[in-house]
Amino acid sequence: MSSTPPHASAVPDELDRRLGVPDAVLIGLGSMIGAGIFASLAPAARAAGSGLLIGLAVAALVAYCNATSSARLAALYPASGGTYVYGRERLGEFWGYLAGWSFVVGKTASCAAMALTVGTYVWPGQAHAVAVAAVVALTAVNYAGVQKSALLTRVIVALVLAVLAAVVVASLTSGSVDAARLDVGSDATFGGVLQAAGLLFFAFAGYARIATLGEEVRDPDRTIPRAVPVALGITLVVYAAVAVSVLLVLGPSGLAAAGAPLTEAARAAGADWLVPVVRAGAALAALGSLLALILGVSRTTLAMARDHHLPHALASVHPRFKVPHRAELVIGAVVATAAATTDVRGAIGFSSFGVLAYYAVANASALTLTPAEGRPARIVPVVGLAGCIVLAFALPLSSVTTGAAVLAVGAGAYGVRRVYARRT
Template sequence: MTQQTPALQRRLGVFDAVVIGLGSMIGAGIFAALAPAARAAGSGLLLGLAVAAVVAYCNATSSARLAARYPASGGTYVYGRERLGPFWGYLAGWGFVVGKTASCAAMALTVGSYVWPAHAHAVAVGAVVVLVAVGYAGVQKAAWLNRVIVAVVLAVLVAVVVASLTSDASDAGRLDVGGDATAGGVLQAAGLLFFAFAGYARIATLGEEVREPRRTIPRAVPIALAITLAVYAAVAVAALSVLGAGGLGTASAPLADAVRTAGVPALLPVVRAGAAVAALGSLLALILGVSRTTLAMARDRHLPRVLAAVHPRFKVPHHAELAAGAVVAVLAATVDVRGAIGFSSFGVLAYYAIANASAWTLTPQEGRPPRIVPVAGLVGCVALAFSLPVVSVGIGAGVLVAGAAWYGVRRALARR
């Protein structure tokens, strides 16, 4: 970043950073990801959740140490560039922006499908417009909205857990962990569930807007991850105890089915509203993360320079936010990308693989984590990425290859 490039304003403390991370992780994924994960792992669903949590912890630790060292917008794009070289930073940023843009559209469509199914696309576009306007007005306002969203979603999930575990339909015998599970199924479930864990990256990508980043980020990331894991484990246990692995795997709306089976149909509207609010929280955090990574890549001219502009009053990357919002709105209006979760997971896992490789190069004086952490994180990311459905792996790998090819073309043209 040159001295002439305007900087963002540091307004967020530990609490704000934790809430933004929670808004990213405790989102629509918990309402939707349990079913495909249960189909993949069967009774090994909880094992898959544990594997995803371990990989997420390694990634979170590596990311937090790197974010404290490089407290600038861009996350692993910056870390890869500084520790491994420009190409690896670019590849991380490319995978993040493309994959998370698809995730934004998926979250917007999730809002539409819960709020007004007959007009899901129109509602999705409206949600994108409103949340881009919130982000445009300043990251602190976005953080306040995240607080409200997180509080609502947590209240809904607590109601689901209590209703399920206290019902006559609950049976602890359905928690037969690993009875019919296979290693491949558990890994695939972990890869799908990782999609819902990956929100702590939003804390790192906001590194330039966090007060005392060397202290705040390493504290906020593990706190947000630990809270999310506890919530996910409680919800998974509650749903399994009522529906069993087979019923959960075939559920189209797993938490709604859980409260219905538990004999509490009055909670169904609450669950639907909670799912819509959760998707809004995820969408808001995703737009923040994509726009900040876009800003960092534009500063280095990997993307159009105009996207590096920072609003003189609101101190946000307004051109990057508007561009990201426009792309997401077009996708949400024209296609159904809810099946892109696997593709997004592949891109995010590639992103974190580069983060772990970057953390390996830190010295003890720079705050390097124990060596086992980046090694386990890197191996875990690669294993989970290639355990995803074949179509997701193919599309994800193709996107990364296309990005690498574009980087090579740009370098060749620059030399001329």
């Protein structure tokens, strides 16, 4: 197997390397500390009950393994495309293609979900219209250049962190705190904890954005391995603080029944003034996630188009802005259409299965690394691979069947293309 990325070194149009460690960390934070923390706690509590924090720990463990595997691979293959590139170089063309297919299709659905989250919080009566407007605006930001995207992400992350900190402080200093509500695991089941972990993992998955920007970071063999664990560690601390504070004021049953858990926590803590701030923070968080998602999906589309797995016209890089402008426009159009016509719940379930399939390929790829190539301790990709498979199949049955069907469609399309290529 090759230890250098021949496909990446032979491309005629390369992207500018503008991003350092702080920008890469912020892009990862903008992806992870997004709408997931506002939306995933309640369904996770319904699945796990008082085992919510155990589910969070399991999700964090799998995310750490995935982050470590992805960082080592990204340092070795610093090209746009992430696991699409790693799978292709380490496991073979089909597995790279399947990872890319899982990422592009699954994350396109996630983009639609994030856009609809923006619409729901900003203007519930016109959620679809606001969602489409958000997609158009953020596609324009990405089109104008990745550095502008990093700047906007920095602002959004700071505001969202301030909102989350306000919720934590208001909850922990209120008279509604009851330590007995943290009776972890008293009503939890094994299957429920795994399903909660799968749902919460969705909120951790943003560190892939750092890897898919491998062609746009300075000194990627040092920048990416540093940025990934820092972004993941900060996110875990934030999530744990929010989960504990919300559980202390609502309890597992109250959290499970909450439509907007952080808003309900603010009300239960007697901080009604904080409710509109939380609503605004949720909209900003969804915008931050949508911004980074469009960025990552377009880069994987670029890599797949370079290898003719998608129309080669999408591999074009803008001569002035140095971004994959055609890929960004096509992804923006698809996401806008989906945001105008789909339901957010179905989009999230489908995306969760796809993202776990994507990381399963990343861990399998990391298992093939040699010590000279910076292979992590073997237990890391083994746990990551097993964790991705288990969590994927612990998701609700509808998500599993839909996700598996779409992966099968992608595999079939790959087979048809290979047969056609041989005959011509």
